Amino acid sequence: MSRHTQHPVRSVDEHRRAVVDALRDLGARVETVLLGDALGRVLAEDLVAPLSLQPFDNSQMDGFAIRAADSRAARGDDGLASFVVVAPVPAGRVPGPLGAGEAAPVMTGAPLPTGADAVVPVEEALPGGFPEPGSLLRLPVGQPAGRFVRRAGEDVAEGDTALVAGRRLTPARIGLAAALGRAELPVRARPRAVVYTTGDEVVAPGAERGPAQIFDANAAILGAQLAEAGVEVAGAHLVSDDPGAFAARLAEDADGRPDLFVSSGGVSEGAYEVVRQVLEPHGEFVHVAMQPGGPQGLALVHGVPFVCLPGNPVSTLVSFEMFLRPALTEVVGSPAPRARRTGPLAEPVRPLPGRTQVRRAVWDGATVRTAGGPGSHLLAAAARANALALVPPGEAELPAGTPVELLLLD
Template identity: 85%
Template sequence: MSRHAQHPVRSVDEHLRAVTEALRSVRPRAETVSLEDALGRVLAEDLVAPLGLQPFDNSQMDGFAVRAADSRRAPGEDGHVPFVVVASVPAGHVPDPLGPGEAAPIMTGAPLPPGADAVVPVEETRPGGFPAPGTVLRLPPDQPAGRFVRRAGEDVAEGDTALFAGQRLTPARLGLAAALGCATLPVRTRPRAVLYTTGDEVVAPGAPRGPAQIFDANAAILRAQLAEAGVEVLAAHLVPDDAGAFAARLAADAALRPDLFVSSGGVSEGAYEVIRQVLGPQGEFVHVAMQPGGPQGLARPEGVPFVCLPGNPVSTLVSFEMFLRPALTEVVGAPAPRPRRTVPLAEAVRPLPGRTQVRRGVWDGTSVRMVGGPGSHLLAAAARADALVLLPPGDAELPAGTPVETLSLD
């Protein structure tokens, strides 16, 4: 009998859907933050433009503001039309109206003078440069109206929805909010989590280590992954192989009112699987057809989603990237999805029958090569990787050059 026969078997896609549905109850509230603190956050409300962009007609470049119709007068012997230079229009200053036959030196971003409807670049003028007011300037004929003019509201009209609730705030979106005069934005609060790592064999880094013990890498991995995903860790506990102790710890942590619980370890078939022992009656523990990261669990103690990940360090890391991170993106709107690309293998690789194998790799811009073996304990190899390589189930070796899907970790 298979060692996984006690657990139902799920595909990778099926378990991702299950984790995503488990997180549907996460309901972030709204808070107001400064633009400086809003990068990567998720907008809580639509942003309706309080003004148009551009807020006024302005010049797209340094040149001369003119009435386009005046350039359709008969040109002189040199083929150019004479204009009289008037006062300059610097950016940030309100210009005087422009009369017939006049040309106002104008700087990029400066408001177009009333009456003007085109801008002629300075390099097209004769004699060139920006001569003093009263000088006769010669410009090319037949200038089209609207040339090098940024029209008021052509980017965003006042009253339009400039940004939508649920959008993740990128640099460009923050720039748009700033251009609309917003110093703060309403954003969804960060989901809050309580984190558990398990096992009598595990001790905290820096603590005395017994001869049969190892330092806890999983808490550091998950803390960093949760922080990178925009999740606030309310508390993190190293849980011994004692079901009663874990049950008491879980009951106490429920008072913190987290949005979710996350654990690593204690979910397989061993005699000391405390997470499964405590949560089994109210959850589901399955085996996902994936290596590493086969044993997985989901529960809802006190109605709060609890995502149970396997305990080997690389299994923890891979499971978070394959399930919890994309589920958060789907439900909360952040973090940004990991880039996926299809690239050729740099070497031959043998997949696993009946299971998706998630190998660690390095992408050199041309192909992806494996880093270390498939073992879930090879953390140093995982630390050198910048991609997860998703090998579909199969019996035949995949030769070098075979296209495979990768998940970028950069």
């Protein structure tokens, strides 16, 4: 009998969808943050423009505001039209109206006087510079209306939806919110997760290690992956293989009202699979057609979704990247999806029948070179990798040069 016949076999895509469904309510909480704290957060509500951008017609550069028709009506033999200089318009000052044949020195960003519909750059004026009010100014004839004018509402009109809910806040989007006068924005609250790593054979880094024990790498891996994904780690616990102790720990942590539980280990079919023993009545444990990371589990316990990952370090790392990270992206809107590429193998790779093989790989922009073997314990090889190569199921060896899909990690 196959060791996995006790649990359903699920495809990679099917399990990714199951994780998304399990986390569906994760993006419901909303909080308000200052703009300075908004970078990378996900906007929770549409931002409707309370004013237009630009708020008023203004000058695109330093020059002279005129009535364009005056430059066409008053032609000189030298191709220049004459204007009388009036009071200058610095940025931030409301100007008076502009009369026929007048030119107002105007600075970049300053409002146009009523009646003006064009700006002539100062470099085109004779004499050069900004003459005193009352002076005679000569400008090229035939100026088009709208030249170097930023029109009110040209960028965003009052009442428009300036930013759509669900978008990650980039510097440009934060700048737009600031330009619309917003000092704060509603964003989706960062999920709060409690992490469990399991096994009597595991001890915390820095603790005394027995001759049959190993240091816990999974808590560090999951903590870093969750933080990178914008999830707050509200607690991390190394739990023994005692089901009663784990159930008590879980009930205590549920009182803190986390949004998510995540575990590594204890989900397979051995005699001491503590996570599966406690959670199987509350969820499902399946085998995904993927290597590493075949055993997976999902549960709902104390009203909190629980994502159960396998316990070998590379299996934990790969499972997070294949399932939990993309589910967070879809449900919460953050983190940004991993970049994907297709590249040729630098050496032959033998696929697995019926299972997607996720190989740690080094992508140099031209070829894909696997980092170490396929084993789920080879953490040093994973540390050298900057990508995951997704090798589809198959029987025949893939020769060098075969294109494979890549998930870029950095």
